[in-house]
Amino acid sequence: MDKAALKNLLEQKRAEIRPEDMGLPRPSARQGRRAPGLTQSQIERLLNRADGVYQRLESGRYANPPADLIQDVARLLGMNEHEWDALWRYATGTEAPHPLHPSSGQTVSDVWLNVLPHFSDMAYINNESWEVLGGNDVWKRLFPDHTPPQNTMRWMLLHPDAHRILTDWETAWAPLVIPQLRAALASRPDDEILRTIEKDILADPVVGPLYKSVPDRFVTLDGDERPLLHPEHGPSWVTVCAAEPVGSPGARLIILRLSSESRLGNPTPQLKPEAGI
Numbered sequence: 001m002d003k004a005a006l007k008n009l010l011e012q013k014r015a016e017i018r019p020e021d022m023g024l025p026r027p028s029a030r031q032g033r034r035a036p037g038l039t040q041s042q043i044e045r046l047l048n049r050a051d052g053v054y055q056r057l058e059s060g061r062y063a064n065p066p067a068d069l070i071q072d073v074a075r076l077l078g079m080n081e082h083e084w085d086a087l088w089r090y091a092t093g094t095e096a097p098h099p100l101h102p103s104s105g106q107t108v109s110d111v112w113l114n115v116l117p118h119f120s121d122m123a124y125i126n127n128e129s130w131e132v133l134g135g136n137d138v139w140k141r142l143f144p145d146h147t148p149p150q151n152t153m154r155w156m157l158l159h160p161d162a163h164r165i166l167t168d169w170e171t172a173w174a175p176l177v178i179p180q181l182r183a184a185l186a187s188r189p190d191d192e193i194l195r196t197i198e199k200d201i202l203a204d205p206v207v208g209p210l211y212k213s214v215p216d217r218f219v220t221l222d223g224d225e226r227p228l229l230h231p232e233h234g235p236s237w238v239t240v241c242a243a244e245p246v247g248s249p250g251a252r253l254i255i256l257r258l259s260s261e262s263r264l265g266n267p268t269p270q271l272k273p274e275a276g277i
Contacts, residue, residue, distance in 0.1 A: 003060030006090035010058045013077035014038045022046060047072050057091065065091050074100055082246045099249045108133055108248045121257045122238075126152055128184070128250030129193040139256065141232060153181055154197050157207055167227035167235065170210065176224070178214045221254070225264050237262045 015037035019026045024042050038046075043054045049069070056062040057069065070091055074084045084100035106127045113134040116123050122142060124135030130153035140146045142165065149155035156162050156177050166173040181201075185194050202208045221242035228238045241255040 002090045002093075006060050006087070007058055009083065009087060009090060010073070010077070013079065013083070014040075014043065017077065043073070043076065046076055062091075067097070071100065080247055081249055085246075106131075106248075106251075108245050108251050112245055112248075112253065119255060121255050123253065123255045124148070124152075125245075125251060125253050127248075128188065129191055130154070130184075131193065133251070142230065144231070151193065151197070153177070153194070154200075157181070157197070157201055157211075158204060165229050165231070167229050172226055174207070174210055175214050175217075176226075178211055179217050182216060221252075225262060225266070227266075228258070230258060233258060233260070236260055237266070239263060 017038050019038055019042060022038070022042070024038070024045070040055045040058060041051070043049075044051060047054065047069075053062075053069065054073065057065050057073065062069075070088060074087055079087060079100060081099055081101065085096045088094070088096035106129070108125055108127075112125055116125065116134055116136045119136055120138070122136070122139035124139045125133045127133055130151050132148055132150060132152060135148055137146075140148050143149070144161060149159065156166065156173065162173075163169045181194065181198065185191070185198060188194065198211075201211045221240045224240040225237055226240070228236045230236045237259050239257045239259070241257065243253045243255075245251050245253065
């Protein structure tokens, strides 16, 4: 627990909220000045908590504050995901177990989307359901007619273009992508988009059996290298760099660095004849 940081964060967030906006009177401070923001007792009243509970939390005297108290305080004080993670770390010494807001990971700030055109490498952002939120023109040239898919997970596993562009799809791509989908469904079983993708995969005569046979494994995107048949550059390698916007846990910024040579010493990807040719 970091008592000083915890106290500073909560005092700052309390001071940002006008009691009048919460239907409460603004108390006067010493010498007749009006106190800024909500008081500790007003916080307890709004949270329907016993006297002294919030004061113990803010002062750092609550050794093991319950999760619902920390969460209720964060939501009442209008914290963003970065502040929520900081609050949890200061109060418990551990990482926040889940995002504060249900919508986190589904959207990102416009600032992130405005940054994408400045990358010289292929770059795009998707949300936690792999829905594409934005991508730069370099990335869009990877797809026919420069039209990217709506969902990158669906495209990678089910679209015929992916089976051609993603070189050695059955051995180099699918066994790494499928565990990511399974892990996402395990953590978000109610995600309708991911559930529909899985349903369509299981009904597919090619991908369905592979989905059932690929073993679960831990997959890290950062630094991963995979073969690619680029429409303009031909047989290539891409190195994957992944980052998560702090304010949108679950969303991903993906940067794909294209190279004609493998940085890991792998042989140059070879083109395979189309089936039936």
